[in-house]
Amino acid sequence: MSISAVPKGRGLELNFSKGLTSSNAVHSYLQSNLSNYDQEIEPYVISEIAKHVIRQKLFENQSILQKVENFAEDNEYDWIIFNNCFDTSGIPSTPCNDNPPEHKTWKMPAATLMGLISLTGHKVASYKGEMNGRLAHMVMPAKNNPLYQSRSTKQLKPHTEVVNGLWPEEIKTNTDKHCIAPDIFGLASIRNPTNCATRVWYLQDLLDSLPYSTIRNLMRPEFRTTSQSSFDINYVNEGVSVIREINGKLNIRFSYSKLEGLTPRAKSALTELKAYLDDERTVTRLVLKPGQVLILNNRTLLHGRDNLTNHALYDGNDRWLIRMYGFSYDGWRKLPKNERLQHVATV
Numbered sequence: 001m002s003i004s005a006v007p008k009g010r011g012l013e014l015n016f017s018k019g020l021t022s023s024n025a026v027h028s029y030l031q032s033n034l035s036n037y038d039q040e041i042e043p044y045v046i047s048e049i050a051k052h053v054i055r056q057k058l059f060e061n062q063s064i065l066q067k068v069e070n071f072a073e074d075n076e077y078d079w080i081i082f083n084n085c086f087d088t089s090g091i092p093s094t095p096c097n098d099n100p101p102e103h104k105t106w107k108m109p110a111a112t113l114m115g116l117i118s119l120t121g122h123k124v125a126s127y128k129g130e131m132n133g134r135l136a137h138m139v140m141p142a143k144n145n146p147l148y149q150s151r152s153t154k155q156l157k158p159h160t161e162v163v164n165g166l167w168p169e170e171i172k173t174n175t176d177k178h179c180i181a182p183d184i185f186g187l188a189s190i191r192n193p194t195n196c197a198t199r200v201w202y203l204q205d206l207l208d209s210l211p212y213s214t215i216r217n218l219m220r221p222e223f224r225t226t227s228q229s230s231f232d233i234n235y236v237n238e239g240v241s242v243i244r245e246i247n248g249k250l251n252i253r254f255s256y257s258k259l260e261g262l263t264p265r266a267k268s269a270l271t272e273l274k275a276y277l278d279d280e281r282t283v284t285r286l287v288l289k290p291g292q293v294l295i296l297n298n299r300t301l302l303h304g305r306d307n308l309t310n311h312a313l314y315d316g317n318d319r320w321l322i323r324m325y326g327f328s329y330d331g332w333r334k335l336p337k338n339e340r341l342q343h344v345a346t347v
């Protein structure tokens with residue numbers, strides 16, 4: 001099998017020419033193992049199996065394998081797109097009520113996503129307060145109720161996942177229960193008929209463009225963050241910075257609507273940052289094609305989405321992604337966890 005890697009600015013695109021899990025023993029091995037486990041109960045068994053299978057496929061190209069395994073540490077790329085990861089021909093209709101479909105074929109993309117997150121050295125996990133701890137989030141236009149319908153189709157402004165979470169290095173003691181943000185997250189694309197783009201903004205670009213005085217003000221711990229709207233609870237984190245240097249690297253947390261400045265200088269720095277992000281020239285658009293997996297660094301990249309309102313038909317053919325969070329081992333270790341389900345954070 002041949003694999004090629006093409007750098008795209010601060011991103012990397014990997015192509016599996018014959019498909020990652022299609023045809024051959026690898027596919028059947030994964031498939032037969034999947035039927036023995038429930039991903040929502042034993043995700044680490046599936047992650048390890050899928051990681052093993054994918055690693056074997058990548059093994060012949062050590063330099064690419066290393067780029068994937070050191071994705072977060074190296075910080076050379078802010079995202080990786082994997083092409084041709086799974087076959088989408090037998091996948092059932094896109095659900096429209098936010099529940100995973102009965103039909104189990106969508107579990108292959110979910111397992112591949114878990115395997116790739118795991119290959120980058122991260123552990124998948126979820127939050128009790130978000131969809132009752134479900135690990136695989138369905139991202140598609142939903143019409144459960146008017147609020148949900150608008151949230152799942154509107155244009156998503158720039159944000160990081162779980163803006164009100166701390167970064168693992170910000171937690172010094174293990175005695176308090178803290179909300180921790182995922183270090184990375186992944187999107188597996190099952191369907192995207194109207195080429196609706198996932199949008200990204202690079203921390204690096206923003207540092208190169210904004211005046212130093214603004215960056216300085218974004219680095220002061222003078223901000224308050226609250227839970228993103230997909231959460232059922234509201235957890236407030238006060239006294240955090242937007243940009244912070246940790247071990248010589250800069251990190252960003254941001255949300256257009258869930259982040260607020262607490263002082264005049266914090267408020268004005270946020271206004272400047274928003275003006276920068278509102279300029280369409282700062283946006284990079286990534287259109288995820290069926291069978292692709294996108295892994296994003298949640299500490300160096302902001303993301304969002306094109307408006308889907310005019311594309312949602314609720315006829316089973318709408319855009320459909322699966323989303324999952326990944327934590328560094330340090331972050332995962334510090335997550336307050338459920339005794340029984342080790343992948344569900346209780347805060």
Ligand SMILES: O=C(O)CCC(=O)C(=O)O
Pocket residue numbers: 139156197198199303304305321323
């Ligand atoms: O739909 C997308 O492309 C991104 C979705 C997203 O940002 C999210 O679900 O948090």
Ligand SMILES: [Fe+2]
Pocket residue numbers: 159160161303
């Ligand atoms: Fe998001």
